[in-house]
Amino acid sequence: MTNDTKFTTMLGAGAYNANSSLQLKAVEACFKLLPITKPHLNSEIITIVDYGCAEGFNSIIFLEKLVEMFSLPSSLSIIFNDTPANDFNSLASTLYASSLVTTDRVGPRIMPSFVPMSYLEQVQPTNSVDIGLCLTSLNWLSCFQSIRSSPLSEAQVSAVAKQDLSTFLGARYQEFHPGGNLILSIPIDGEMTLKAVHRALERAIHTTFGQSVAAAYQCPSYFRQSEEISSVLQAFTSKWRVISQFEQNIEHPASAQFRASLMEGPDQPSQAALQACVKAICSFILAVFGPTIINTARAFGETSADGKTQTNQELLEMIADAYQEELLQVDWRRPVGCRFSLLKLQRV
Numbered sequence: 001m002t003n004d005t006k007f008t009t010m011l012g013a014g015a016y017n018a019n020s021s022l023q024l025k026a027v028e029a030c031f032k033l034l035p036i037t038k039p040h041l042n043s044e045i046i047t048i049v050d051y052g053c054a055e056g057f058n059s060i061i062f063l064e065k066l067v068e069m070f071s072l073p074s075s076l077s078i079i080f081n082d083t084p085a086n087d088f089n090s091l092a093s094t095l096y097a098s099s100l101v102t103t104d105r106v107g108p109r110i111m112p113s114f115v116p117m118s119y120l121e122q123v124q125p126t127n128s129v130d131i132g133l134c135l136t137s138l139n140w141l142s143c144f145q146s147i148r149s150s151p152l153s154e155a156q157v158s159a160v161a162k163q164d165l166s167t168f169l170g171a172r173y174q175e176f177h178p179g180g181n182l183i184l185s186i187p188i189d190g191e192m193t194l195k196a197v198h199r200a201l202e203r204a205i206h207t208t209f210g211q212s213v214a215a216a217y218q219c220p221s222y223f224r225q226s227e228e229i230s231s232v233l234q235a236f237t238s239k240w241r242v243i244s245q246f247e248q249n250i251e252h253p254a255s256a257q258f259r260a261s262l263m264e265g266p267d268q269p270s271q272a273a274l275q276a277c278v279k280a281i282c283s284f285i286l287a288v289f290g291p292t293i294i295n296t297a298r299a300f301g302e303t304s305a306d307g308k309t310q311t312n313q314e315l316l317e318m319i320a321d322a323y324q325e326e327l328l329q330v331d332w333r334r335p336v337g338c339r340f341s342l343l344k345l346q347r348v
């Protein structure tokens with residue numbers, strides 16, 4: 001976690017990588033969108049951009065699959081993009097531990113680069129990109145990047161969601177070669193939901209930091225209705241063609257594992273299985289929302305004890321303790337996860 005005040009971020013130092021198994025399932029669902037039709041090539045280099053890469057572990061799994069498809073060009077330029085607040089040091093460690101850049105790999109040579117910019121701007125030169133990915137990131141809206149004193153209404157958030165997706169597609173239209181492919185996985189509203197664990201988080205924020213922080217806190221992730229995505233795509237038909245699109249429910253692996261344990265054992269769920277599930281969900285939610293919670297607590301609450309300012313780590317431990325207590329009250333017989341819209345678009 002960095003101190004950039006304009007942008008919030010995922011927890012860094014490996015915490016996002018280690019606690020994003022739900023997002024990894026969404027990456028695996030995107031394999032169904034492969035193969036990519038041959039991009040428009042006017043040189044020996046193929047340029048791939050990962051928009052909203054975080055610490056990279058999940059995207060690199062997709063990129064490894066993607067680069068297997070290309071034997072011809074001598075070089076693949078892979079550009080990792082995220083906001084300047086992202087932990088790019090951790091991304092570098094993840095990348096250099098992966099097979100993408102090992103010296104003995106067969107296939108095209110990979111040339112990586114990092115671009116710390118908001119993808120709501122053009123981040124690459126005009127007509128330069130062949131393939132783009134944006135995986136589990138477009139739910140993170142521009143209005144949630146900085147801390148606000150009071151939550152926005154649903155109508156305001158929905159308007160920002162529409163504007164952000166339009167701005168994103170407009171910027172990519174500038175960057176892509178005609179014929180280039182864009183893979184998107186977007187969390188949406190549906191029957192598979194994280195609502196129960198979000199409500200538990202709100203109660204834990206209230207218990208830990210008090211009413212003023214709880215009143216200011218707003219979950220920084222927006223789950224669009226499918227129609228909100230289709231209406232934006234409709235407005236872009238002259239720029240982006242939908243090649244494939246499907247929706248999929250993705251249960252968090254910890255929820256699935258706990259529910260599987262109910263099938264095996266006696267009537268009472270095992271305490272150990274429940275504790276493991278609660279711990280995993282707590283780490284997952286705090287890896288994504290922890291920095292926003294800390295920023296909100298610092299802006300609107302009391303974050304000193306015994307005359308000393310509490311560290312981010314201390315604040316995280318406080319919220320984690322309260323959150324795990326709340327998560328024990330959730331009905332874990334119901335699946336917890338998220339519905340995703342998965343899309344392959346082609347630049348007209």
Ligand SMILES: C[S@@+](CC[C@H](N)C(=O)[O-])C[C@H]1O[C@@H](n2cnc3c(N)ncnc32)[C@H](O)[C@@H]1O
Pocket residue numbers: 008009010020023024027051052053054055058059081082083086117118119120134135136137140141288
């Ligand atoms: C939940 S993570 C997803 C990371 C990775 N793609 C995956 O599938 O695990 C969302 C990422 O999107 C990034 N993000 C959100 N808004 C962004 C923006 N406007 N520009 C660039 N990155 C953004 C966040 O900083 C975060 O790292």
